[in-house]
Amino acid sequence: MANKKVPAYVDSASALQGLTLKGEERDRVILQFERLAEIAAPLLAVPIQPDDEPAPVFEP
């Protein structure tokens, strides 16, 4: 399912990073970013508490 917000975001974020993007390559990057957005969605939906910190020194 295409995310309608993605193309404008990809254009703006690319420009901000100094990355040019046009034509078929733009379509392919948008598709890849849509896949990332789909994967990120459940992560962003997790209710998280202020003390749920990342592991700044990662010790498994």
Added chain:
Amino acid sequence: MSETAEAVVERTLANIARINPQINAFTAVTADRARAEARAVDKARAAGQTLSPLAGVPYAVKNLFDVAGLATLAGSKITASHPPAKSDAALVARMKAAGAVLVGTLNMDEFAYGFTTENTHYGPTRNPHDPGRIAGGSSGGSGAAAAARLVPVTLASDTNGSIRVPASLCGVWGLKPTYGRLSRSGTFPFVACLDHLGPIAADLRDLAAAYDAMQGEDASDPACAQRAPEPVGDSLDGDLGDVRIARLGGWFEANLTSDAHAAVDIACKALHVTRTVTWAEAALGRAAAFIIGASEGGNLHLDDLRHRRGDMEPLSRDRFFAGALVPAAWYVQAQRIRALYRGAVRAHFANTDVFIAAATPCPATPIGTEWLELDSGRVPLRPSMGLLTQPISCIGLPVVTAPIVRPGALPLGVQVIAAPWREDLCFRVAAALSARGVAASPMPTLHA
């Protein structure tokens, strides 16, 4: 008297010359260095010195390891014009100190971003069991060279599955140790907070010997743990003892083909595993690893994306580009979820010592395959071959991939997963699978 190291190296170089064109595993052969290292071993033996078990054993490394005198390619065309490495990577130096003989460097997905080693610049690495199929990736050359018996041991890296996927598809043993166990100094990075190094081998004892030779702290890798070596050589007698084992359910059973189900069934039956445990957060762990990898990888190659995009791998550059655009809020959320998930999985180790899961959703696919059909639906193949490995490396757990014996079928491995720093348990269970005749590396027909 046993064969000299020089004789072994000459036979190895001849085998590589004869067989490598069929599988394209090597990107460079270091014949002069190999001969010099072999001569040094023979000289030490003649002088009566005590030698390590690896003395004179040929090995090769994924081409993201620094090898003095060679440009470190990391699978890329861009890096080919970089100056040659001035010294060896830390693990290459440790293998050399143990007397192992470096014979070359091995093909990989560009910058380690891929699970298929369909490298457009250096050609695809082919599976020794069916050269029309992929070897897996990103350490495809490492998997294929070990499977084809070109060398007993190869070194590789695993960020999201890059040791375990080729080990599974090529039918060899692979070790992804605990995050921080082995020094990454002198290797081309991909995702700093997820990058691991480890060995691949056709024989489990060789895998253990190489791992033991490479252990030990190294201040030059900030993520390398300050831990003394904990050798696993005593964990290979095939005795399971009282190790508590469970099968991983949920995410790890929903994303399989019938071949992968069968491999896990064979392993669990041999180990008398009756319990299935579900890690409810595994899907989130996989998503966190994916977002973290995309973001850090995209950032690492931002300059290449800006200035050398036309020279980047067409099969991954769009993914690198998209990764470079990941919002900070997604990345930070992924890191926070990763820590939560780590805590949830730690609790499971109170009741279970080792978990078993398939290493790949399916056996090796034909080169060029775009889509994969799973029980859970149709997914793009290239980023999805790591569906089952990503939730494990996300939290740095040690894993041995065991090649499951299925006569007449293409190879497929299972992950033997333990708690952090318990590689000994991975090896203990792997050795039991071997002793019970259900795990072994099949011999390909290339030598015929």
